[in-house]
Amino acid sequence: MDATFWAFISLILFLALLVYVKVPGMVAKALDERADRIRRELEDARVLREEAQQLLAEYQRKRHEAEKEAAELVSAAQREAESIVADAKEKTEEYVARRTKLAEQKIAQAERDAVNEVRARAVDVAVAAAGKILSDTVDGSASGVLFDQSLAQLKAKMN
Template identity: 55%
Template sequence: MDATAQATWWIFAALIMFLALLGYLGVHKMLAKALDSRADRIRNELDEARELREEAQGVLAELQRKRREAEEEAEQIVAAAKREAESIRKEASEKSHEYVERRTASAEQKIAQAETDAISAVRNRAIEIATAAARRVIAESVGPEKQQQIIDESLSTIRTKLH
């Protein structure tokens, strides 16, 4: 045998003894146990990840349900606010219409009262002017004693007709 073959044979023999020693020491069992342990750990992590995913989906579904409820509640609030605003607008319109009607009626009453007052003032002034003119005419045409009697009779006639 040449030296290369002999070295190869010794390397092969050393490898076989090394493998036998590893087998004797139970390294293959430790490797299998480590691999099994790792596989169990990975399986547990996958199960845990699956559970977390299912829990996250449940939380997501719950959040989506709450979001929908919040949107519905917001729509109801907006609708109620619109109804309330329309009610307030109608009420304000009615109150302003009533206010205008009251102010118009009040103005018409004031105008009617002013007309009545003006007519009364003109009538009183006309009576005063007529009385003064009658006094002058009577004073010029009759004597002083007859004059007072005619004035008193005229005033009593006018007062009777006015009341």
């Protein structure tokens, strides 16, 4: 009996011991558990991937909505700015028109005041001249009466 025979017998006894101790079952069980764990991890990864895709789609939808809302806000702001500019222009034009009208009224009043002042001075000068002429031509007592009458008539015509 040579060494090869004893090596073969040792191998058979070793394999029998492994089967007796149920090593192949334990290896199969460990492999099955590992396969189940990998299967669960793959399922979890698939679920996470689907959730990630749903979140991505939701965020893209929200981004599109936000872009649309931002465009609407910009458009509304532009319309409001145009409205404010139009209102400001209209109010400015109204203000300028009011100020122009007020200035024209002040100028017209100043003209009337100047004309009335010139007339009043002309009347004063005319009355003074008439009084001087009357006092030179008429005696003292008659000139006073004539002067008072003339002055009363002129004042009546002025009013």
